[in-house]
Amino acid sequence: MFASLARRIVYTLPIMAGVALVCFLLVHLAPGDPLVSVLPPDASEDLRQQLIKLYGFDRSLPEQFLSWVWRALHGDLGTSIASGRPVAAEVYKAVGNTLMLAAVATLIGFFFGSLFGFVAGYFSGSWVDRVASLLSIVGVSVPHYWLGMVLVIIFAAQLNWLPATGAGPGGSTDWHWNWEHVQYLILPAVAKSVVPMGIIARTVRALVAEMLAQEFVVGLRAKGLTDYGVFRHIVKNVAPTALAVMGLQLGYLLGGSILIETVFAFPGTGFLLNSAIFQRDLPLLQGTILVLAMFFVLLNLVVDLVQGTLDPRISRA
Amino acid sequence: MAILAGAPPAIVPVVFERSPGYWATVWRKLRRDKVAMAAGFVVLLLVLLAVFGSYITPADPFKASMLSRLKPIGTAGYPLGSDELGRDMLSRLMMGARLSLFMGITPVLAAFFLGSAIGILAGYAGGAVNTAIMRTIDVFYAFPSVLLAIALSGALGAGITNSLISLTVVFIPLIARVAESATVQVRGREFVEAARASGASAFTIVRVHVLGNVLGPIFVYSTSLIAVSMILASGLSFLGLGVKPPQPEWGLMLNTLRTAIYTQPWIAALPGVMIFITSISFNVLSDGLRSAMDVKQ
Numbered sequence: 001m002f003a004s005l006a007r008r009i010v011y012t013l014p015i016m017a018g019v020a021l022v023c024f025l026l027v028h029l030a031p032g033d034p035l036v037s038v039l040p041p042d043a044s045e046d047l048r049q050q051l052i053k054l055y056g057f058d059r060s061l062p063e064q065f066l067s068w069v070w071r072a073l074h075g076d077l078g079t080s081i082a083s084g085r086p087v088a089a090e091v092y093k094a095v096g097n098t099l100m101l102a103a104v105a106t107l108i109g110f111f112f113g114s115l116f117g118f119v120a121g122y123f124s125g126s127w128v129d130r131v132a133s134l135l136s137i138v139g140v141s142v143p144h145y146w147l148g149m150v151l152v153i154i155f156a157a158q159l160n161w162l163p164a165t166g167a168g169p170g171g172s173t174d175w176h177w178n179w180e181h182v183q184y185l186i187l188p189a190v191a192k193s194v195v196p197m198g199i200i201a202r203t204v205r206a207l208v209a210e211m212l213a214q215e216f217v218v219g220l221r222a223k224g225l226t227d228y229g230v231f232r233h234i235v236k237n238v239a240p241t242a243l244a245v246m247g248l249q250l251g252y253l254l255g256g257s258i259l260i261e262t263v264f265a266f267p268g269t270g271f272l273l274n275s276a277i278f279q280r281d282l283p284l285l286q287g288t289i290l291v292l293a294m295f296f297v298l299l300n301l302v303v304d305l306v307q308g309t310l311d312p313r314i315s316r317a
Numbered sequence: 318m319a320i321l322a323g324a325p326p327a328i329v330p331v332v333f334e335r336s337p338g339y340w341a342t343v344w345r346k347l348r349r350d351k352v353a354m355a356a357g358f359v360v361l362l363l364v365l366l367a368v369f370g371s372y373i374t375p376a377d378p379f380k381a382s383m384l385s386r387l388k389p390i391g392t393a394g395y396p397l398g399s400d401e402l403g404r405d406m407l408s409r410l411m412m413g414a415r416l417s418l419f420m421g422i423t424p425v426l427a428a429f430f431l432g433s434a435i436g437i438l439a440g441y442a443g444g445a446v447n448t449a450i451m452r453t454i455d456v457f458y459a460f461p462s463v464l465l466a467i468a469l470s471g472a473l474g475a476g477i478t479n480s481l482i483s484l485t486v487v488f489i490p491l492i493a494r495v496a497e498s499a500t501v502q503v504r505g506r507e508f509v510e511a512a513r514a515s516g517a518s519a520f521t522i523v524r525v526h527v528l529g530n531v532l533g534p535i536f537v538y539s540t541s542l543i544a545v546s547m548i549l550a551s552g553l554s555f556l557g558l559g560v561k562p563p564q565p566e567w568g569l570m571l572n573t574l575r576t577a578i579y580t581q582p583w584i585a586a587l588p589g590v591m592i593f594i595t596s597i598s599f600n601v602l603s604d605g606l607r608s609a610m611d612v613k614q
Binding site: 014015018019021022023026027029030137138140141142143144145146147149150152153157158251252254255256258259262263273274276277278282285289292293296297300 | 452453455456457459460461462463464467468469471472473474544548551552555556557558571575578579582583585586588589592593596597600601604
């Protein structure tokens with residue numbers, strides 16, 4: 001148990017280093033002068049040199065990379081070129097919002113995905129199965145940002161039930177779990193939840209159908225166990241995989257929230273990425289991507305470990 | 318010597334019933350799957366629209382008119398209304414099929430070739446080559462795909478070529494992983510060993526034995542990526558990172574029509590309907606192919 005835990009953690013370290021390298025190289029992939037957004041076109045050569053020195057662009061690439069990693073490990077992701085504020089503070093604020101949105105969306109997706117998946121797998125082949133399977137394929141096929149727009153059209157523009165954009169009456173600051181604030185979360189969370197809903201439904205459906213066909217289920221039934229008893233056995237077998245898929249989906253939603261956050265003007269990491277890209281604010285772009293990617297790597301690790309704990313057969317394999 | 322009585326036994330020609338080939342079997346199974354065939358038909362229509370759409374548009378998809386901006390659906394001369402610059406929506410949606418499908422399918426196609434090559438090389442070579450390739454792939458795999466696509470095209474800058482490059486880079490690791498594990502499985506089979514024992518070169522073994530057995534699963538997996546790619550590619554254009562105006566592309570059209578969601582909401586939603594129809598058709602067709610080809614996930 002401990003050995004497998006240590007092995008997994010050690011295996012993750014080189015991946016983290018690689019991820020950091022890719023994030024770092026993104027800036028150098030970018031064509032054009034990284035200072036273009038701070039310097040006025042008529043800036044003197046002297047000022048240019050000063051800024052190049054300030055941002056460290058005069059040193060060699062490996063040197064820049066190592067000092068960037070070193071500072072990142074100490075919580076310093078540099079200074080945003082556009083706003084002049086520390087990147088770490090901006091990302092920290094945005095990550096909280098995105099995480100909240102992604103977590104709510106994942107829970108909605110998990111609830112309905114498991115429900116549809118179970119029903120479809122249990123009544124495999126019936127019309128219930130067909131409806132549930134249709135819903136899950138719609139979930140994975142619908143462009144979620146378009147769904148977000150449609151939800152805004154119906155529930156904000158036409159019915160006026162829910163706010164169309166933003167993250168609370170007072171902007172993003174001062175969040176409370178009350179209706180005033182939560183109503184801002186509903187539409188983006190529902191729009192984001194369809195992909196995990198579809199994927200979890202498909203996974204659960206396949207697992208339940210496979211379980212029901214196994215001999216131990218026949219055995220349990222022959223022993224006289226009720227449907228509820230059989231159901232409990234199936235849940236126990238399906239849960240580790242379903243939870244693992246849920247964990248990974250949370251990571252995908254965290255990293256992939258730029259489209260929904262753009263539609264809803266939701267002040268999260270996606271919104272931050274959007275402004276970083278269009279203002280060519282490379283330190284901000286680099287820092288945001290690094291934090292999101294690291295989050296995803298760590299989440300994968302946690303999912304692996306939790307899955308191994310829930311289902312010891314996996315870590316022994 | 319006894320003379321055998323009767324006529325000598327007739328030589329009965331043994332008729333070998335030619336068993337239907339692999340693809341014929343797949344096609345026969347697929348044809349019975351009505352849902353998949355319907356999806357395939359929609360895909361065929363979309364492809365025809367992409368190729369010939371620009372010749373049959375009822376109006377000029379680029380002709381703007383300030384006087385006929387955002388006409389509702391059903392206006393005379395504008396069967397699906399007009400967009401924020403007064404251009405005919407029906408014509409733009411038809412014309413949009415070309416770029417949208419091109420942007421969605423090309424990266425998967427490119428990643429299919431590159432990813433298969435990388436994965437098969439890693440799987441067949443094994444050892445240090447495998448480790449070097451697959452650990453690099455793991456790093457790219459460690460990014461959520463939307464994040465990687467946006468990070469790359471954000472860094473490279475907007476444009477069709479840059480979006481295609483970013484999406485190809487996103488899909489290569491996914492396909493390479495499938496190709497590698499399929500190749501490793503085939504490499505351990507007896508017929509590969511037999512071929513090697515009989516002196517076949519590595520190239521011949523890969524060409525004949527490995528490719529023949531791994532391309533099916535890789536192909537099915539790749540078709541399942543087309544829907545993802547369609548959504549991602551139009552998403553990049555939606556963000557302003559892909560196709561540039563005034564080219565008609567569904568994602569970009571969704572973006573420019575966002576200002577109209579309070580005035581002509583259903584026109585603003587139309588391009589998304591096209592993306593949705595395309596991606597669901599590709600998904601259903603890919604599911605049908607998967608069960609017809611009997612590929613396990």
